[in-house]
Amino acid sequence: MRGVQEGKGVAPTYCTQVYVEVDYTPSVSNTAPTNDSLTFTNPYGGDGNDAVVDDSTEWNFRAVVSDTDGYTDLTTVVLRLANSSDNTTPYDALKFTWTEATDAFSETADTQNAATITSTGTDSTCATNTCTLDFKIKFNSSFSTQSTNYNAEFYTTDDAAATDEDSYTDFYQVVPISISVSSPADVSLGTITGTGTSSTGEATWTVTTNNPNGYKLEWQAGTATMANEYSDTIAAYTPAVADTPETWSVASSDSEWGGRLKSTSTDYASGTWGTDDSSNAKWLNVKSSALFQIASRASVATGSDEIVQFKAEVGSSKFQPTGTYTVNVTVTATTL
Known part of the structure; x- marks a missing residue:
């Protein structure tokens, strides 16, 4: 008869697992757009800041804007013109907008029914980081309080909601036909x-x-x-x-x-x-x-x-x- 030896046997093995979650969020930088300039290119008489209310001449307000992330990063460019209805910043009574996604100009506010924008896609020129935008605007006799200097604002946003805003004092005035x-x-x-x-x-x-x-x-x-x-x-x-x-x-x-x-x-x-x-x-x-x-x-x-x-x-x-x-x-x- 074979005996059993005490103290001899198979020791149990235990295992514990611990999980560690590793997260990575890449950092994407965005540079705000820059309003380079706003110019009244064709005032009456060749200089000054007069626009005549003939309802036929296209008075050209040229905005130049840039974005180091490329011009396609731009979202909208807004030209805000002060008038007698709203002469306190931000000027919301007379506004015109260019939208990069559609390359379209539009009139977004005109409480006096005193202006019309005629710009089309051919009035925007964009390359690399810069866009030149011609806001061509006709004024009619409904423009109230003429022969008065008014300010202008130039407001730009990009796809990351970054903005740039500039103001221009005594930028334009609308004068009657004489x-x-x-x-x-x-x-x-x-x-x-x-x-x-x-x-x-x-x-x-x-x-x-x-x-x-x-x-x-x-x-x-x-x-x-x-x-x-x-x-x-x-x-x-x-x-x-x-x-x-x-x-x-x-x-x-x-x-x-x-x-x-x-x-x-x-x-x-x-x-x-x-x-x-x-x-x-x-x-x-x-x-x-x-x-x-x-x-x-x-x-x-x-x-x-x-x-x-x-x-x-x-x-x-x-x-x-x-x-x-x-x-x-x-x-x-x-x-x-």
């Missing part, structure tokens, strides 16, 4: 001695307007004929084709008066009034029944001198009673 025309002295045609002779005289009207679309100048006579103190008359010039200037020609049995625009006028049209003031000059009657346009321009006029010549002739076989013959001619300047 036009004026001078009042020259009366014109004397001198003395016509005998028959078959003529006499001329001239007057200068100076037109000034800030309207970017220009002006037109029209004449109209108070009466069709010139008359003296005895009610004798000199008839209006009679062109072969109505309202068409032509080479001066008065029948021997007639006496007539008319006018033309002189070639040294600022806004002279040689196709209408002739290539010179002598043999090729063209003349027309000054109608009393309606206005007739004698000059125009399609831009600002800082002082357009329009010189009108007047002429009278007594035909070689016409008996014209002696006297001082007069007629009133009104010249009207109108914005286009």
